[in-house]
Amino acid sequence: MFRQNGSFAKTMEVLNAIFVLPFVDMFTEPVFFAEVVVGGLLTGVMYSLVALGFVLIFKASGVFNFAQGAMVLFAALTLVGLMEKGVPVWLALIIAAGVMVIVAVVIEKLVLRPLVNQPDIILFMATIGITFFLEGFGETVWGSDIHRLDVGIPDATFEIGGMLLNEFDIWAAAIGAAMVAFLALFFRYTVIGRALRAVADDHQAALSVGIPLKTIWIVVWSVAGFVGLVAGIMWGTKSGVQFSLSLIALKALPVLILGGFTSIPGAIVGGLIIGVGEKVAEIYWGPLIGGAIENWFAYMLALAFLLFRPQGLFGEKIIERV
Amino acid sequence: MLYRESGQYKTSYTDDQAIFPLKQDRWLMAIALVIAFVVIPLTSSEYMLEAVIIPFLIFALAAIGLNLLAGYCGQISLGTGGFMAVGGYTAYKLTTSLPDMNMIIVFLLSGVAAAFVGIMFGIPSLRIKGFYLAVATLAAQFFLQWLFNKVEWFYNYNPSGTITAPPREMFGFVVTGPHATAEARYMITLVVVAVLALVAKNLTRGHIGRSWMAIRDMDIAAEIIGIRPLHAKLSAFAISSFYCGVAGSLFVFTWLGSVETEAFNINLSFQVLFMVIIGGLGSILGSFIGAAFITAVPILLTNAPQFFGFNLPIDLQKHFEVMIFGVLIIFFVIVEPHGLARLWQITKEKLRLWPFPY
Amino acid sequence: MNETRNIGDTLLKVDNISLSFGGVKAITGVSLEIREREICAIIGPNGAGKTSMLNVINGFYHPQEGTITFGGEVRKQMRPHLAAAGGIARTFQNVALFTGMSTLDNIMTGRNLKMKKNFLWQALNIGPARKEELEHREFVEHIIDFLEIEAIRKTPVGRLPYGLQKRVELGRALAAEPKLLLLDEPMAGMNVEEKEDMCRFILDTNDEFGTTIGLIEHDMGVVMDLSDHVVVLDHGEKIADGVPDVVRADQNVIDAYLGVAHD
Numbered sequence: 001m002f003r004q005n006g007s008f009a010k011t012m013e014v015l016n017a018i019f020v021l022p023f024v025d026m027f028t029e030p031v032f033f034a035e036v037v038v039g040g041l042l043t044g045v046m047y048s049l050v051a052l053g054f055v056l057i058f059k060a061s062g063v064f065n066f067a068q069g070a071m072v073l074f075a076a077l078t079l080v081g082l083m084e085k086g087v088p089v090w091l092a093l094i095i096a097a098g099v100m101v102i103v104a105v106v107i108e109k110l111v112l113r114p115l116v117n118q119p120d121i122i123l124f125m126a127t128i129g130i131t132f133f134l135e136g137f138g139e140t141v142w143g144s145d146i147h148r149l150d151v152g153i154p155d156a157t158f159e160i161g162g163m164l165l166n167e168f169d170i171w172a173a174a175i176g177a178a179m180v181a182f183l184a185l186f187f188r189y190t191v192i193g194r195a196l197r198a199v200a201d202d203h204q205a206a207l208s209v210g211i212p213l214k215t216i217w218i219v220v221w222s223v224a225g226f227v228g229l230v231a232g233i234m235w236g237t238k239s240g241v242q243f244s245l246s247l248i249a250l251k252a253l254p255v256l257i258l259g260g261f262t263s264i265p266g267a268i269v270g271g272l273i274i275g276v277g278e279k280v281a282e283i284y285w286g287p288l289i290g291g292a293i294e295n296w297f298a299y300m301l302a303l304a305f306l307l308f309r310p311q312g313l314f315g316e317k318i319i320e321r322v
Numbered sequence: 323m324l325y326r327e328s329g330q331y332k333t334s335y336t337d338d339q340a341i342f343p344l345k346q347d348r349w350l351m352a353i354a355l356v357i358a359f360v361v362i363p364l365t366s367s368e369y370m371l372e373a374v375i376i377p378f379l380i381f382a383l384a385a386i387g388l389n390l391l392a393g394y395c396g397q398i399s400l401g402t403g404g405f406m407a408v409g410g411y412t413a414y415k416l417t418t419s420l421p422d423m424n425m426i427i428v429f430l431l432s433g434v435a436a437a438f439v440g441i442m443f444g445i446p447s448l449r450i451k452g453f454y455l456a457v458a459t460l461a462a463q464f465f466l467q468w469l470f471n472k473v474e475w476f477y478n479y480n481p482s483g484t485i486t487a488p489p490r491e492m493f494g495f496v497v498t499g500p501h502a503t504a505e506a507r508y509m510i511t512l513v514v515v516a517v518l519a520l521v522a523k524n525l526t527r528g529h530i531g532r533s534w535m536a537i538r539d540m541d542i543a544a545e546i547i548g549i550r551p552l553h554a555k556l557s558a559f560a561i562s563s564f565y566c567g568v569a570g571s572l573f574v575f576t577w578l579g580s581v582e583t584e585a586f587n588i589n590l591s592f593q594v595l596f597m598v599i600i601g602g603l604g605s606i607l608g609s610f611i612g613a614a615f616i617t618a619v620p621i622l623l624t625n626a627p628q629f630f631g632f633n634l635p636i637d638l639q640k641h642f643e644v645m646i647f648g649v650l651i652i653f654f655v656i657v658e659p660h661g662l663a664r665l666w667q668i669t670k671e672k673l674r675l676w677p678f679p680y
Numbered sequence: 681m682n683e684t685r686n687i688g689d690t691l692l693k694v695d696n697i698s699l700s701f702g703g704v705k706a707i708t709g710v711s712l713e714i715r716e717r718e719i720c721a722i723i724g725p726n727g728a729g730k731t732s733m734l735n736v737i738n739g740f741y742h743p744q745e746g747t748i749t750f751g752g753e754v755r756k757q758m759r760p761h762l763a764a765a766g767g768i769a770r771t772f773q774n775v776a777l778f779t780g781m782s783t784l785d786n787i788m789t790g791r792n793l794k795m796k797k798n799f800l801w802q803a804l805n806i807g808p809a810r811k812e813e814l815e816h817r818e819f820v821e822h823i824i825d826f827l828e829i830e831a832i833r834k835t836p837v838g839r840l841p842y843g844l845q846k847r848v849e850l851g852r853a854l855a856a857e858p859k860l861l862l863l864d865e866p867m868a869g870m871n872v873e874e875k876e877d878m879c880r881f882i883l884d885t886n887d888e889f890g891t892t893i894g895l896i897e898h899d900m901g902v903v904m905d906l907s908d909h910v911v912v913l914d915h916g917e918k919i920a921d922g923v924p925d926v927v928r929a930d931q932n933v934i935d936a937y938l939g940v941a942h943d
Binding site: 335336339521524525528529530532533535536538539540542543544545546547548549550557561604 | 738740760761763764765769770772776777778779780781785788789790791792793795799802803804809810813814817818821852853856
């Protein structure tokens, strides 16, 4: 009887720790909770930046570009490598952007064009090949040490309403927001943007009305390269430019399934949700199950979400036809 | 003329539905089996068995597993490493708590455990498709890796966090553990892989295989002619994970001997996916060819510079290897998107006529 | 022709079905009956809701209103595989074959519902599983003979010309030994010879196996020749129902096809 009571008490304690205490903590220390949420939002923007590159390429060419992470790494390595050689920041930025255009051209010529009309999985595979190549190439040229990157974004800590915030995070969020706005306008109002949307809808049909597929692909991969460069600067400044930078691709994937592979707003909102969810779970529930949950929590969150809304956040309900 | 089928009449559906309807194929298969069971164990060096042939067989098994799911049923999975981990850890827990259990049964049961886990992570496939599903299976990969790392029970509270294959005997030979000879480990691996490969071939030729392929080629039509997506997809996940699980237990017990969770990381998943794609989606033979290719290439790349007399610094060489590996993958995918198994198919068709042009 | 035909009781009764997607109405209050062993054609201009009707009958779309009675069983909603198990088979407007598989395998999938041996038997390919496989192979070979596609038995269907693909698709549906066979534009895009062949197969199926057939077709000549009974849909509503000659003369039908002057 006593044992039973003991185990009952223990069960209650566990349930209490899972379902009650974290919420109590949130309410009793609202400032800390707000700090966690804001921190999550700011990290979320960084995820969104990476996810954005995926979305651009998927939208325009239907390719699930696994190499986006490697592109982030490669862009950041190029930038930091040039800066270490004494090239001024503005010039290094321009050269790095130029290098990303060259990468886009080479990928289009050597990989995409020979694989037109192949099944998606084959293209996916090819992008994994690109990933390996870019990682190997970048490290062959620039070495595999950790490089410190500082492009002059202020990095001071300040306090608002009791919350400790970092200036750099705010900058990152602002730059992210600006990029999204720019891309959204670009897609909506320019000739290339319209062509992009046509290509995204149907390659063959786009070709038949005279849209140059080659150019479009180069443009898209270049833009994805620039987005990668920006993401690389942000992440590189935060944690140093190193090999593990290419692994943030894996962080962006849950954002993609949450927001949808083709939706730019989806990438943003998805990134924010994942950022906040991950931070909150890590702080309030992580210690209960041994921590280090950041590798899989985002995936589980996205999965749970998909079970209720399979078309993603911004997808339309699909009517299947036969 | 070498590969001629004329003169080989089939008089019953039984003959027509044999695995190898052609005499030439039967001969080739027989030769391959003799090489595998007799020639290799007699002639191969320990290094050859350890570094090349045993991993080749184990990867072939995992590739068959993934091929059943991705190549036959059309559900891409990036969770192979996770499912292999389930197999490896189950085998470890089973044989350390029940030391008398026959190792073959241990391997099969670890496959069963992986199958259950596979079904659980296969459930999202009923709602989501394509790359959404592929990304979702990464959840399995990361979660399982984390689980086996965090929960100490899985590695018997070993402070180093590794699992080590204990010595176990079969037919009077030590087949696992540090004292098992490479030959013994090779033979047990070979038997398991050969039997399971045959089983996979049978499954894909029967109505279960057809229901997978129907789902792969056109899921809506398949549902309307009466194939239940639930059954087809989950059975594909279960059987595929079974294969991966058995491969994972062999990975620990007959190849590496001692592993950490890190051995089952996402790179393992990608490696197996490469094998399937390079070998050929939807081909059992292709799984073997792909496994041979992906096992051999890094070894060749590592040894090539010395062979040509270059002496590169180690880290530079590592980067070169990664680069060349990436290029090779792109190259093969472009040259033969249907995989190396397709090349074999084409060769056979050429040999039917050879040396005549038509 | 009708005198010699042995048409039975109602097999399928569709009662007051309405279906909409969001706000778009696809079918509004349609009722129709198909009787055993008859060939019933559903016709109408593009967008009239014909294919949606078939999708409702075999459980792929779920109507918001109305019931369906098939073989005496009333249902409101159904999963497609249950409809298939109940004996409804169909072909599709755009060929929906399994392109990676051979003709033989495609038709064998039609037998899948009837193959029950579990996977352990099949894994070993011995005893019951092997015997079952061979029995079904024999049945499928009859269908292959019937449709005159012996020569393409082992060809991947992706490589076949369109007309043959349609024929293989019919074979796959027949392999299920359906009580009700739904054909969605079986002759679309065919030349005259291919159409004649297809007509022959449809009539033979109906004659030899006594299969009830529901048919969507645009070629009026074919419809009038083949069918015992014609249902006309327009804008999701039924505007006529009867024997071909009566329907042909119906003013509503003529208006729907030729358009009416609105003045």
